[in-house]
Amino acid sequence: MSRARSRWVALVAVALGLVAALALGVRVLPRPDPVLRVPPDTLLVAAPRAHSRPVAAATRATTGATTVSLRWVRRTSADTGVPWPAVRAYGAATLDVGRSDPGCHLSWTTLAGIGWVESQQGTIGGRRLGDDGRPDRPISGPSLDGSADLAALTARSGGWQHAVGPMQFLPGTWARWASDGDGDGVRDPDDLDDAALGAARYLCASGTDLATGTGWSAAVFSYNHAASYVLDVYAAAQEYAQRSS
Numbered sequence: 001m002s003r004a005r006s007r008w009v010a011l012v013a014v015a016l017g018l019v020a021a022l023a024l025g026v027r028v029l030p031r032p033d034p035v036l037r038v039p040p041d042t043l044l045v046a047a048p049r050a051h052s053r054p055v056a057a058a059t060r061a062t063t064g065a066t067t068v069s070l071r072w073v074r075r076t077s078a079d080t081g082v083p084w085p086a087v088r089a090y091g092a093a094t095l096d097v098g099r100s101d102p103g104c105h106l107s108w109t110t111l112a113g114i115g116w117v118e119s120q121q122g123t124i125g126g127r128r129l130g131d132d133g134r135p136d137r138p139i140s141g142p143s144l145d146g147s148a149d150l151a152a153l154t155a156r157s158g159g160w161q162h163a164v165g166p167m168q169f170l171p172g173t174w175a176r177w178a179s180d181g182d183g184d185g186v187r188d189p190d191d192l193d194d195a196a197l198g199a200a201r202y203l204c205a206s207g208t209d210l211a212t213g214t215g216w217s218a219a220v221f222s223y224n225h226a227a228s229y230v231l232d233v234y235a236a237a238q239e240y241a242q243r244s245s
Helices: 003-023 070-080 084-100 108-119 171-177 192-204 213-223 227-243
Strands: none
Touching: 070 084, 070 227, 084 108, 084 192, 108 192, 108 213, 108 227, 171 192, 192 213, 213 227
8 A cells, every 4th residue: 555545544543433433522732722613503592591691780799890789690690509609609600701703602601501511510529619719639631641631731841731620621721711700810710700711711712603603512612622512511511401491
């Protein structure tokens, strides 16, 4: 077989392998920077419809650059079971990107769906989410050492990288999308107020309209290239949308 033909066969094999991996829900890349990629047709779902929308506070009810009505926060938390500091973080982030990127149409329930899948709203492993939006213990993902369905990503200091915080950002990705959601002058991925705004900006960076099924699926797919991930986020987001309707 000629060298050119061998190279072509190898490329086809790699492409087929990636398609098969996506179909099986394998995490090919965790937290890649947003690239407008069209997910497989089987992943196209209708965008979750949130009837309850965040309401901006008339006065500074919370510390931060963007404030959200505490009345809305408390009511939505009671209706959905999402801890109120998490609802505050998702609502404020939604209001923020709604002003900076109105064509994105991000819903707070999408952030809540991601927050549930990633860390159970910062409470995974028996953690408690504090009023300041920080879990009482840091959240660190598994070593990205190439085992099972994980990518192999080495850390600059040696060893393997870990995704961190309630929204599970890789250090390199956080460096690009780091945000100060609570206006305290610190951009901390372990603070859900900051992480939620970083995730919101990340999702909207794909340039899609998240009010459409195609746009929503593509944006969440960009957050984690896994079929099962998109469907899990959709299920959680839809459940929150129904509870808060």
